[in-house]
Amino acid sequence: MTRENAKRIFIAGRTGSGKSTLARSMFRGAGARVIVCDPKGDWQHERGFKAIVTAPGWPLALLRTLRTHWQKGFKIALVPPPDGGSPAQDLIETCKLLFKVQKPYHERQDDRQITLVMEEMSFSYRQGVVSPEAYAPVQSMIRMGRDWGVNMIGITQSPGTVNRDYRANCAEVYLFALGISDAKSVTDVKALIKDPALKSAYDTMPNYHYIRITDHSCDMLKTKK
Ligand SMILES: Nc1ncnc2c1ncn2[C@@H]1O[C@H](COP(=O)(O)OP(=O)(O)O)[C@@H](O)[C@H]1O
Ligand SMILES: [Mg+2]
Known part of the structure; x- marks a missing residue:
């Protein structure tokens, strides 16, 4: 069985520069299999997207939705409840769940990949938000997503604050113009x-x-x- 490698992608740029438009172009068409961790709720009204609010018990709701749409594909936006929520925790739980649903891929019984979009990744995968131990499922996915058929697309306005282990060795990096206030990030990406x-x-x-x-x-x- 030949399978295309799942990729890790990083997209950085200021608000309105075109990041989400570019990300969307990467999974256009029928049969897309996409989950967006969407802290600001930007994706939930996009065509074809179904929103799941990350209120207590949400991973079960996500699992059910994936089961229902497993054959035909799905576009899901995971949106925190309006009164709070934790983008970091949502990302961690999503990675845990992806290790479950992609087990057949890992065992070479299924060829279907999933794309995990991490919108505003500087909120969800940044040092000091949760303990390094708590981030273990995300770190594992970064290291092994390829073998589990999980493409990762990380999007941020502030690339310098996203944990380095994500940024290092991405297959593709896309740099839009950055905000002038973020001088450190500008120096980082220009390198x-x-x-x-x-x-x-x-x-x-x-x-x-x-x-x-x-x-x-x-x-x-x-x-x-
Ligand atoms: N090539 C383009 N020409 C004109 N408008 C564009 C182009 N690319 C994106 N846009 C529009 O610009 C706005 C901001 O793009 P978006 O992808 O949402 O930026 P970001 O995600 O970086 O904030 C959107 O309304 C989008 O439709
Ligand atoms: Mg956007």
């Missing part, structure tokens, strides 16, 4: 741009433009609405 011409172009790059970096390429592109 990833190896092409000097693109590095200087990045400083004045308008919205909807981004630099795509892989192991062997670095290009400036534009989102398609």
Whole structure:
């Protein structure tokens, strides 16, 4: 059986720069299998998305929804309740659940991958939010998502604050313009741009433009609405 490798992807940029538009273009079409950890509730009204509120007992609701839609695909936004919730805890529980539902993939009895989108990842996977031990399921997914058929797309306005083990060795990094207040993040991401011409172009790059970096390429592109 040949299977395409599941990928880990990082998308950084200021509000309105086009991050979610780009993420959406990665799973357009029928049969998508997507779960978005959506702390700000941006995705729940997107076409084809079903929202699950992460109130007590929500992992069971998610499991049921996945079972119902397992054959045809699903687009689910996990949204915290309006009076609080914990993006970190939601991400941790989601990773735990993905290790359960993707067990057949790991055992080579099923080929279907899932895409986990972590919207506003600087809230959900940042040092000091929960103990390092509590993050173990997320760390495992970062290390082993490939073998479990879980693609990960991390999205943030503040790349410097996302835990380094996610950022390191992503298959693809997409850099949109960042907010000027986040000088440390700007320095961090510019270090990833190896092409000097693109590095200087990045400083004045308008919205909807981004630099795509892989192991062997670095290009400036534009989102398609
Ligand atoms: N190439 C484009 N041309 C015009 N508008 C765009 C383009 N790409 C994205 N947009 C629009 O810009 C707005 C912000 O994009 P969005 O992807 O939501 O940004 P972000 O997620 O970074 O905040 C959205 O209304 C989106 O439809
Ligand atoms: Mg967005």
